[in-house]
Amino acid sequence: MTAWLNDPNTRWVLTGCVMLGACSGLLGSFAMLRRRSLLGDALAHAALPGICLAYLISGGQRSLPLMMAGAFLAGLLGAFCVQAVTRYSRIKEDAALGMVLTVFFAFGIVLLTLILRTGGQKAGLDKFLFGQAASLVGSDVRIMVICSLLAGLVAIGLYKELKLLCFDPGFADSLGFPSAWLDALLNLLIVAIVVIGLQAVGVVLMVALLITPAAAARYWTDSLSRMVCLAGAIGAFSGALGTYFSTLAPRLATGPLIVLSAAVFFLLSLFLAPRRGLAAKAWRGWTLRRKVARENTLRSIFEWAERENAWNQPIPVEKIAARRGQNPSRTVHNLTLLAREGLVQFQEGKAYLSEAGRGEAHRVTRNHRLWEMYLMHEQELRSDHVDRDADIIEHVLNPDTVAELEELLQQHGLEPQRPPSPHPLPG
Numbered sequence: 001m002t003a004w005l006n007d008p009n010t011r012w013v014l015t016g017c018v019m020l021g022a023c024s025g026l027l028g029s030f031a032m033l034r035r036r037s038l039l040g041d042a043l044a045h046a047a048l049p050g051i052c053l054a055y056l057i058s059g060g061q062r063s064l065p066l067m068m069a070g071a072f073l074a075g076l077l078g079a080f081c082v083q084a085v086t087r088y089s090r091i092k093e094d095a096a097l098g099m100v101l102t103v104f105f106a107f108g109i110v111l112l113t114l115i116l117r118t119g120g121q122k123a124g125l126d127k128f129l130f131g132q133a134a135s136l137v138g139s140d141v142r143i144m145v146i147c148s149l150l151a152g153l154v155a156i157g158l159y160k161e162l163k164l165l166c167f168d169p170g171f172a173d174s175l176g177f178p179s180a181w182l183d184a185l186l187n188l189l190i191v192a193i194v195v196i197g198l199q200a201v202g203v204v205l206m207v208a209l210l211i212t213p214a215a216a217a218r219y220w221t222d223s224l225s226r227m228v229c230l231a232g233a234i235g236a237f238s239g240a241l242g243t244y245f246s247t248l249a250p251r252l253a254t255g256p257l258i259v260l261s262a263a264v265f266f267l268l269s270l271f272l273a274p275r276r277g278l279a280a281k282a283w284r285g286w287t288l289r290r291k292v293a294r295e296n297t298l299r300s301i302f303e304w305a306e307r308e309n310a311w312n313q314p315i316p317v318e319k320i321a322a323r324r325g326q327n328p329s330r331t332v333h334n335l336t337l338l339a340r341e342g343l344v345q346f347q348e349g350k351a352y353l354s355e356a357g358r359g360e361a362h363r364v365t366r367n368h369r370l371w372e373m374y375l376m377h378e379q380e381l382r383s384d385h386v387d388r389d390a391d392i393i394e395h396v397l398n399p400d401t402v403a404e405l406e407e408l409l410q411q412h413g414l415e416p417q418r419p420p421s422p423h424p425l426p427g
Helices: 008-033 037-057 064-088 093-117 138-157 159-167 169-174 179-201 206-218 224-246 254-272 278-308 317-324 328-340 355-377 387-393 399-411
Strands: 344-347 350-353
Touching: 008 037, 008 138, 008 159, 008 179, 008 206, 008 224, 008 254, 037 064, 037 093, 037 179, 037 206, 064 093, 064 138, 064 179, 138 159, 138 179, 159 169, 159 179, 159 224, 169 179, 179 206, 179 254, 206 224, 206 254, 224 254, 254 278, 278 317, 278 328, 278 350, 278 355, 317 328, 317 350, 328 344, 328 350, 350 355, 355 387, 355 399
Parallel strands: none
Antiparallel strands: 344 350
């Protein structure tokens, strides 16, 4: 498993990609929360003409530091253009990003085509489109590591300020924080990480490495500090996995594999995250639907027994189904589940509440009628307009909310035991 690390070039590539992924995830968290997800894409595309112009200025010599400087300046110019268009025109930021992305990239493609036609094939500028991590050498990686560390340390050092900028820039202004300068600094850091990642991942895919780890981490936590750490870890693992898989077959591009690895982490987060994942949401939805069906059935039996004053008299399934507007077979299913829980006695197509079931049905019915009272006396709705709303809310009222409802109604002179309600409230 570790034999692939015996190659010195592989170790250089691995180091550079891991550092790039970690720093991209860290900065991508702030970019995503600041709603600057497309900024990385615009800056990556804006860097291409800078690379080409730097190559032309150098007299056709491939000088990586000079080309990185050109990409950096072009990226800064792209960020300035986005802000200028947004500030001094009526064009929104997303439209400004699209304009800058397409104009700068088109200019870069024109320059690249001219360079290739005039004998610049050996410069390898076309590799900046999709990246070529395998071409990284020691000096390239040192630049990537140093720049990544500096950008990461600046972001960590200004963590509190960037956090405030992302969540409440207006409050930051009121406290005297230079929000405009902080915003410019965040853009500068994004430009820096985009530029150093161009050779490894490329213009087209750099935005994916910037945003995908952050998007994956967001599914797992509500804490920004944990999100930043997790996004950095996902980015680093993506860089390592992409490098490893690229060694399994010749001419397998490392950059796209890094992005695909990050996408796998995102998909796993999308489906398996404990609170926001699709699996957890499906489970909660199924659990809630089952709870609603269970409690509606109990309330139907309770209200029938209350009206008929026949608590131990079985009620036919057809009557329960009719009260709920349900298919009888569905009602039978719900009653079977309630019977397993010991809340109803169900046999020969008839059911009545057990002692435990009567207590649970009493709670649900009381919640329903408390909410009816609240809607009538606080929201001033008519009595024939509250039943459907109460049908929904009764299942999610917790004891604290019920106590607040009772206290609120008492303040209006309405005793919860004997309210003027469409239905008498069970005591």
